[in-house]
Amino acid sequence: MASSDTATASATYQEVFANPVFRLLFGANLAAVLGTTLRMVALSLLVYDVTGSAFLTAFTYGIAFAPQAIGGVLLGALPDRLRPRALIAAGHGLECAVGAVMALASMPIGAGLLLVAVLGALTPAFRGATSKVIAQSLHGDAYVLGRSLVGLTMSGGQLVALAAGGLLVAWLGVPGALLAGALCHLAAAIVVRLGLPNLPVEGRAAGTVVRQSWSGTRRLMKERAMRSLFLAQWLPPAVVAGVESLILPYARIRGFSVTAASLLLACLPVGMIAGDLLMGRLVRPATRVRLVMPLMTLVGIAFVPLMFEPPTLVCAALLAASGVGNAYMLGVQGRFRDAAPTALLGQAFALLGTGLMALQGIGPMVLGALAEWTGYGAAVGAAGVATVATAVALWPGWSRSTAPLLTGAAQTPEK
Incomplete structure (x- = not known):
């Protein structure tokens, strides 16, 4: 590529x-x-x-x-x-x-x-x-x-x-x-x-669909750079989906009105839309790459204060801030496309979507079970800590893999 x-x-x-x-x-x-x-x-x-x-x-x-x-x-x-x-x-x-x-x-x-x-x-x-x-x-x-x-x-x-x-x-x-x-x-x-247009297929198929799919999945997940890019796009959204599933019961436990609960539920997607538009229009591509891990950290940090039961408007601001942090994806998506092997580009996107949907289904179940044990506020706080921990764990590898991009050096991803 x-x-x-x-x-x-x-x-x-x-x-x-x-x-x-x-x-x-x-x-x-x-x-x-x-x-x-x-x-x-x-x-x-x-x-x-x-x-x-x-x-x-x-x-x-x-x-x-x-x-x-x-x-x-x-x-x-x-x-x-x-x-x-x-x-x-x-x-x-x-x-x-x-x-x-x-x-x-x-x-x-x-x-x-x-x-x-x-x-x-x-x-x-x-x-x-x-x-x-x-x-x-x-x-x-x-x-x-x-x-x-x-x-x-x-x-x-x-x-x-x-x-x-x-x-x-x-x-x-x-x-x-x-x-x-x-x-x-x-x-x-x-x-x-x-x-x-009736675009052609690159290369030739080898073996059955199932065998090629399995071997391609193993190859994609075996490469450390690709694995980190998958995890960066899988784990924070799974946590956000889990938090979204707890917003209404959290508001109910706090004694918020139905109107306030609806406001809180809308804050995450509104923040996401605002973050994407702001990052897409006002921030240069190289700066988006630098902001990936800080913004991913923001996604989680904004959840942590919710465990201390702040007022309604503060809760709304925190959820909106977490949504804005989701704009870190704009710095990851181009890197993912560049790093994926050309012969497995379609499968890389299929696997990305698969993991995203599966983990967004698992996230609410895990946080729901945790909330039954610890309470809703503590579960949301734990979700924030988990997201920050994900950013901290991925940060060193991300910094190394993007250094040539930010200094202007050409980089051809390993295939």
């Missing part, structure tokens, strides 16, 4: 959207996020209406995410074996088919959830292909801003779909909401199939 792009001149969001491939995938991704979230809301409400079980409702919410851990490890090589246009369009097409079948066919809830679980196992391959094409289409700082925009789109799209999902179910019924979600995926599939 070429020399690192992470320390090049700053790009603008206008430059990112000027790229036709990114613009197309951005739109398709937005439609897909809306469709997936609508399906998730409709299924969760259906399961709760039928069973009355909070556990089964939560299980339904997570059924599409847990199988990704299996699919990412065993099928992660698909983005490096198949043409991206066909793979991405097939992914959206399958999403559409599953939603349409559940909407139009009379089938048991368990069978529908099984379809969603199988689809979840394939998701890392589809998303890995999308991430690979974006990485190959955008260069330098434009890639970092593009990845930031994709993340903001997913967060914003999920918030909109979650807010509108209940209204759509009430208006259209569960089958109608499922069909609306399927149509979103159909639109994404058509846009990709008709608009995305």
